[in-house]
Amino acid sequence: MKGTVLYGPRDIRFEEREDPKIVEPTDAIIRMAVTCVCGSDLWPYRGLQPIDGPTPMGHEYCGVVEEVGSAVRSIKPGQFVIGSFATSDNTCPTCQIGYQSSCTHREFMSHAQAPLLRVPLADGTLVPTPGVPKDDLLPSLLTTSDVLGTGWFAADAANVKPGSTVVVVGDGAVGLLGVLSARQMGAERIIAMSRHEQRQKLAREFGATDIVTERGDEGVARIMDLTHGLGADSVLECVGTQDSMMQAIRSTRKGGYVGYVGVPHGVELNGEELFFSHVHLHGGPAPVRRYLPKLIDLVLNGKINPGKVFDLTLPLDQVAEGYRAMDERRAIKALLRP
Ligand SMILES: [Zn+2]
Numbered sequence: 001m002k003g004t005v006l007y008g009p010r011d012i013r014f015e016e017r018e019d020p021k022i023v024e025p026t027d028a029i030i031r032m033a034v035t036c037v038c039g040s041d042l043w044p045y046r047g048l049q050p051i052d053g054p055t056p057m058g059h060e061y062c063g064v065v066e067e068v069g070s071a072v073r074s075i076k077p078g079q080f081v082i083g084s085f086a087t088s089d090n091t092c093p094t095c096q097i098g099y100q101s102s103c104t105h106r107e108f109m110s111h112a113q114a115p116l117l118r119v120p121l122a123d124g125t126l127v128p129t130p131g132v133p134k135d136d137l138l139p140s141l142l143t144t145s146d147v148l149g150t151g152w153f154a155a156d157a158a159n160v161k162p163g164s165t166v167v168v169v170g171d172g173a174v175g176l177l178g179v180l181s182a183r184q185m186g187a188e189r190i191i192a193m194s195r196h197e198q199r200q201k202l203a204r205e206f207g208a209t210d211i212v213t214e215r216g217d218e219g220v221a222r223i224m225d226l227t228h229g230l231g232a233d234s235v236l237e238c239v240g241t242q243d244s245m246m247q248a249i250r251s252t253r254k255g256g257y258v259g260y261v262g263v264p265h266g267v268e269l270n271g272e273e274l275f276f277s278h279v280h281l282h283g284g285p286a287p288v289r290r291y292l293p294k295l296i297d298l299v300l301n302g303k304i305n306p307g308k309v310f311d312l313t314l315p316l317d318q319v320a321e322g323y324r325a326m327d328e329r330r331a332i333k334a335l336l337r338p
């Protein structure tokens with residue numbers, strides 16, 4: 001088969017690789033239905049995150065099980081399955097309290113921008129759908145593997161409740177689906193921070209009630225204007241830079257919550273400012289596995305349509321164009337069809 005490999009900054013290749021095989025008896029091999037490029041793939045693509053030699057890419061996946069190892073019990077060949085970007089046994093004490101993305105046996109997935117994928121800890125990691133879903137549901141189902149699960153965790157970690165006032169920092173796929181998640185959780189007011197017209201439009205479709213185009217101190221001042229000088233109950237930080245993190249903390253009301261899911265790049269917090277900000281901070285790699293059954297259900301029942309974040313669809317062998325389009329912000333998120 002051919003798969004996607006990053007060689008260095010902006011050097012992505014779709015090249016011949018060995019077919020994945022069962023390595024551990026708890027593995028499964030799946031045939032990819034659809035996969036995609038993630039915003040987080042852009043950090044190494046842009047050379048902002050060092051790589052250790054040629055790196056197989058891709059961690060968002062869904063497809064049909066081809067083969068399972070001898071110790072796999074619940075997952076069967078022929079099932080359509082979705083898994084998180086982080087593998088989990090789903091049985092250890094950390095998994096049992098719902099933090100599967102910090103499972104003692106966690107591995108971060110890669111190699112998914114390919115037609116075949118080995119998934120470790122298949123029983124704990126994968127969630128089957130009832131039957132094989134229709135083709136038009138595939139983009140939305142794929143989002144549950146990471147971006148929707150991550151946006152949902154951001155909203156959950158930020159304690160979004162019916163009636164909440166919510167701010168979402170970041171207008172990438174995760175931020176946009178953070179808006180959708182906050183809407184599902186009953187937020188009354190959702191302020192999306194975005195200066196990109198196309199993304200503002202989608203944010204409104206997903207449930208944003210206000211758009212703030214300013215950033216930094218001006219952005220915070222706008223949020224204060226909109227919230228009677230108090231700040232928001234819940235703020236979703238979906239970027240991971242120093243500026244976005246500070247914008248999130250400073251936009252939160254005293255006693256409010258920041259849910260941070262942007263992978264931090266150079267973020268440092270000042271202890272004194274944090275102390276007097278009086279906010280709850282909760283975040284990290286989203287425990288997508290915890291939310292998968294619920295999110296799959298919402299998609300299959302037509303309650304949500306998160307697949308709208310894919311505004312570019314390409315054949316898998318044109319994956320390099322998917323990276324380019326996202327890097328140049330011509331696309332929010334690129335769907336890849338094997
Ligand atoms: Zn991702």
Ligand SMILES: [Zn+2]
Nearest residue numbers: 090092095103
């Ligand atoms: Zn575990």
